[in-house]
Amino acid sequence: MAYDDTNIFARILRGEIPAKTVYEDEHALAFHDINPQAPQHILVIPKGPYQSMDDFTAHAPDALIAGFFKAVGHVARQMGATETGYRILANHGADAHQEVPHLHIHIFAGRPLGPMLTPMKD
Structure with missing residues (x-):
C-alpha cells in the first residue's frame, strides 16, 4: 500500500497542523498526544514516509533508524520517565488498532x- 501523505502526522511534519512539540531533530519529531x-503521553514519529515499524525497518536508511530510536530514548529521559518507569508502544495494522x-x-508515563495485556482465557 502506498504511503498516504494526507495523514495527520504527515501534515504535522509539514507544519500544516500545529503540535505541542517537546523534541525535534533531523530524524524525529516528538509531541504531546491530543x-x-x-x-505523560508523548508521540515520537520519524521524519519520513513510513507507515509502520515493518515499513520503517525494511526501507529507512540505517542512520534514520538509529537516530529515531535515540530520539525515543532522549524524550523518555527528558520527560523524567526513566526514574519510575515508562512504556513504549507502536501499533501495526488493524488488529493492533493502528x-x-x-x-x-x-511513550506513556506518570x-x-x-x-x-489482559491475560488470555482458555
Whole structure:
C-alpha cells in the first residue's frame, strides 16, 4: 500500500497542523498526544514516509533508524520517565488498532500502567 501523505502526522511534519512539540531533530519529531492515556503521553514519529515499524525497518536508511530510536530514548529521559518507569508502544495494522498510517511510538508515563495485556482465557 502506498504511503498516504494526507495523514495527520504527515501534515504535522509539514507544519500544516500545529503540535505541542517537546523534541525535534533531523530524524524525529516528538509531541504531546491530543488524547492522552496517561499523565505523560508523548508521540515520537520519524521524519519520513513510513507507515509502520515493518515499513520503517525494511526501507529507512540505517542512520534514520538509529537516530529515531535515540530520539525515543532522549524524550523518555527528558520527560523524567526513566526514574519510575515508562512504556513504549507502536501499533501495526488493524488488529493492533493502528489509527494513523505513519509509524509512531507512544511513550506513556506518570502513573503505574498496569499489565501489558489482559491475560488470555482458555
